[in-house]
Amino acid sequence: MRAGWAEARPWQTNVALGLIGLGMIAVARQLVVEEDHYVLGHAAVSCVHLGLYLAALLVVWLRPANVDRWTFGVILVVAVACRLVVLFPPPVGSTDVYRYAWDGVVQHAHINPYRYVASDPALAALREPNQDLYDSMNRRDYAHTIYPPVAQVLFYLITWISPTVTAMKTAMMLFEGLTLWGLVLMLREMGLRREQAIVYAWCPLVMWELAGAGHLDATAMAFIVLAFLFRYKEKPGWVGVFLGLAFLTKFYPIVLFPALYRRGDWKMPAVIVGMTVGFYAMYLSVGKMVFGFAGTYVQEEGMESGTRYFLLSLVQHVPGLHGTPNGVFLGFAAVVMLGVTVWAWVVATPKDAKPMAFLRPAFGAAMALMLLFSPHYPWYVAWLVPFLCLMPNLPVLAYVGGLFYLCTTAMAVGYGPKQYLLNEYLYGTVVAAVIIEVILRQTPWTRGWFLPSTDDLPVLSSAVAP
Template identity: 55%
Template sequence: MIATTDSATNSAASAALGSCVRRHWSVARAWQTNVALGLIGVALFLLTRQLVSEYDHFTIGFSGVSGWSCILYLGAAFLVLTQPVDRFTFPIILGVAVACRVVALDAPPYLSSDIYRYVWDGVVQHAHISPYRYVPGDAVLAFLRAPHQSIFDKINRRDYAHTIYPPAAQVLFYLITWISPTITFMKTVMVLFEGVTMYALVTLLQALGLRREQTLLYAWCPVLVWEIAGSGHLDSAAMAFIALALLVRFRKRPVLTGIFLGVAILLKLYPLVLFPALYRRGDFKMPATIAAVIALGYASYSSVGVLVFGFLGGYVKEEGMATGARYFLLELSQYIPGLRGLSTAPYYVFCAAVFAVIIWWCWRVAGSGGDNRRKPFASDGVAGFLSPAFGLASALTFLFSPHYAWYIVWLIPFFTLMPNLPILTYVLGFFYLYTTPLAEPGPRMFLANKILYASVLGAFIIQLVLKRWPIHRSLFVQPVIASESL
């Protein structure tokens, strides 16, 4: 009888507490969350269709599509991070993500022509020729043009640039074109790699006690729909292997961590910067595995000698990386008294100092026990390595200020695991400005970067203020709702 009374009392108290929470203006029921997400999802789907139609007929322009997409994405992110969810929420998220990507798959790439080089490199390999040996316009490869004329005609830099893509990328191109040497199939495979990324993110989130519905931050991000489903960029495969590396690092599997990170490096090179964060002090298996994977990859194409590095050196010069002409922070320093005329050497020293600080942070985390589950992202947390990994990825991006949207997509898996206002501002701000006339290299792009970096700085200050004085918690209650299984 006493137990029954206590149970009834507890139930009444819980009901009263639940009623109190529900009375807060910002809290909805799960079905209301689902309806709102469904409506936003339909709007995002229609905007994706509009994006495809904008290729041929101007209506609201790319900036109109991107701007409205960003607004809808913000609304969806707010809902999934602050409102109740149920077992129907995750299927809605997946359904919208798939629908938006399917719409973009069949459309020809418009904002980038890199994918044509992917297909061409695969075709060349099927002719038993190294993709690094000749430029596409070389007369030696003339016999391949007629069967693939529509591909050849749209290859950028075809008359002077050897392929820039590393060995794992070439293996991937070979396998994909072995099945179907078409643009649509290449894009389809890149979207399938996003499925791998989603799997790793869902598994990590649930292992950390977070809601799987948080993957909406990745699945509905408009820049991914544009750059992966729309343009088929290789960065999707790199993201998949990065996400897998994070997952197996969390599970403390050093050999698998080395394999996945090594493959990611052989796809796009820049994941190398994550090595200090994924390293565990005293572990020799992971670095040895990475070295072996990279050595095996380059050895497979070593018959061409130094040509195996392709157009990398030329691309560095062409994009102003060698002279620092396109590094925003270096360019900005020319307007600061006392720093005018600053050369690239001091800037590289500054960059090295920034990375040294983050690597020291990585070293501290690498030596911690990593068993704190209450604060998983703390230095001694079970996922303590994720914060410095995110820091390294962000530092590389901010310091070297990429000018193309596909170079920032690798930040989105980290953002999905650890949402924060500065990176949200950077990703959406970059994406929107990238679709405006300000994306033109020169003074316009410098202005765009000033707007972007100032916005990120403002977002960082706001986040610090909210962390110190969390007034937002009294305005928007975050319910503690468990994610249900399908």
Template identity: 55%
Template sequence: MSQERIQLRHAGVRAWLTNIVLSVLGFILLDLTRQLIKEFHHFTIGFSGVSGWSVLVYLAAMALILTQPVNRYTFAIILTIAIACRLVTLLPEPFMSSDIYRYAWDGVVQHAHISPYRYVPGDPALTALRAPNQDLFDHINRRDYAHTIYPPVSQFLFFLITFLNPTVTFMKLAMILMEGLTMYSLVHLLTGMGFARERVLLYAWCPLLIWEIGSSGHLDSAAMAFIALALLARYRGRPLATGVFLGAAIFIKFYPLILFPALFRRGDYKMPAILAALGAFSYACYATVGMRVFGFLGGYIQEEGMRSGARYFLLELTQHIPGLHVLPVPAYMVFVACVFAAILVWCWKTASSLAPGEVRGSLWTEALNLPATANFLPPAMVLAFAMMLLFSPHYPWYVAWLVPFFTLMPSLPLLAYTSGLFYLCATQLGAGTAESEFLLNRILYTGVLVALGIDVVWRQWTMRHSVAQRRSPHE
């Protein structure tokens, strides 16, 4: 038997071992998902126990899929476990967040031919809608003082979903199906860039998504779906589709706007034009309420400490330095503006070239092993990651949109941030007090900093090793 055939046979055996180990890990993750539902009503190992073990299983599965050979059955195993975990979370009512009840309520209100921005849920004008939808109304947070905060495209989705079935379970199902669009886009991006489609496990098995999308049904799933579609359209050089999908993501959740500089191609204004047109049209559909179309946005900014500065961990950390305890919020905003200005200059140089002949690789694409045509992905990831670090959200579902970027460009700091926040929020540090939140962020940001140092050293070593290997034949 030739050496080549022996190697192929060995690789085939290793692929089957990969599938066996992956199946075992998948069943453990599925059992932990079942345990999550049990923890809603009966303490056994606690949410921190479930989240901690889930992260460990996820890390093991990720290491396996990134380093070991696979075969045609591996992808089916990944999808089967991902679907099974989300089915386990589908029927039980949301326990960790009640946001989804507002989604369904907004849809019900629209079917009564009333703008969801006009009244708060507790307004007497909506009394007739309560009895048929009492379960929704009883679970809505801020129902007596907060108008809906969700932008127009999200309201289109709520209208369509509740037209089919105005229940929380069906809303959760819709958000889970949105994940199918995200995985579709990620698989096509991965294979287009020359990576194995099985890497989609980094998204599909992420416990943060199983909890926050599968169990809680957060709207971020829809935003992620359109972000992923926008990345795919940008990779394929389709500016109109990029504008439509990025615009849909922005007017579902505002934060994807930060990706615009990375997805814009210098000299091509089709993408920003269609994006602006989509925004104008979507807001025009609800313009009868005037400025109330922006809903509870101002109140939310106040509640979340964005005006007072309590929301920003790096500002609070700086204020602990002697002599800087009175550092004002505007000074921090200037710092944030400078950081983003530097990133935008980099985006302009590396991600916005128009002609295919102008597209060149960069140190980042080489370091991440990406093709030159994917030169927009590192800037997009950096913009998204920088936004989260600078504005320090304290809810794990706010960082869920970073997971697709991690799937396309595995990064130790990104892993430390998303998995760290997910786990720490399930511990006593996630209690929500100012003291616990500050300590949580100190641990989290320290972990990210350590991960960044390790990542830089590792990438420098691998790049030098790669260069040495390429030079050795000529020496």
């Protein structure tokens, strides 16, 4: 079968992708309909979207040499079309984007966005001209904004153009374009075809959560990819700039520091520290309130009690281990992340390390963080998709795709038995994917689908340019 596909012509690849792409556009339109009224249900729509995505990946994977100059155009047109379908309707599945726009509006009134909750009487004059933002915002009665200072600067700049959700979603789509551009450049440097960028461009989780919901993670992902580019080019100062921007937008990218650092370099850490001090100084008029809702959020999301951590809950279901405390799990998590740091120090930081040696430990740090802290919001794992684009592997695809689908089902209800069941399915799928990939790598007639592990090119051979 693989040989038959391999003998096909590029136009057949383009036609196949075009037909799948038309299906994706139709699914994106159906998603908008489902947000207005129930027809098929979000679970059915996400299942179809995920199936079309996997079919597209198989077309590119099984026919890597059968592309031409039009193939990437097909990928790009479909990616843009799907995002335009979800741009103008209300955000999909989340109202966070209303808070982004509100924070920008508050700053334009010369008020520190960390000072007041949205319902505070001091902001009453801002409500009437921005009633749609205020009415749709979550946690408006008790939560100060949680978003870090670079995010606040972005909110200010975007709302300076237009204080609307559409403008905010448009900006996030432009950041997505920056991410895609960076990934194409990275693929070229790795000797891979640019068509492999379909892994990111057509990912349904990315379409729904970044373009559809306008989540801020789109900006952090763009900064991360640019940090990768400059790390490859060995420009540590710029690595610091973009990793610093990513960190001061969403916090979690700081786990990439050990992989992106180069021994003996002082520029990268100095830039990050300087940016952190400088950007927080812009908002320090409120003192400790500059950290916003973070402390309450830790409690609300079960991080302090441990209820959000699936691996801890899994251990607590073992007879005799019911009373395992959260502190033990956090200690275990610290040991795992320390192990990843040591791995990065050995593999990626030496001055004679190969240019792409940082990718594996960076990917490892990102994936370890997600598996340990088991986020139950799908957009929290969106930043894994650029890694997946550069280093395709079945377990991470199963994790991203599985969480995307399961979060549209009745199991996605926060905490409790249903959330535990969701994670059982999700982590079980990842384990099964690991076993399947190991078998494929060891089976004689599928072993050739994979490249030997190298520091420069840790990806599937199906994506390698001739």
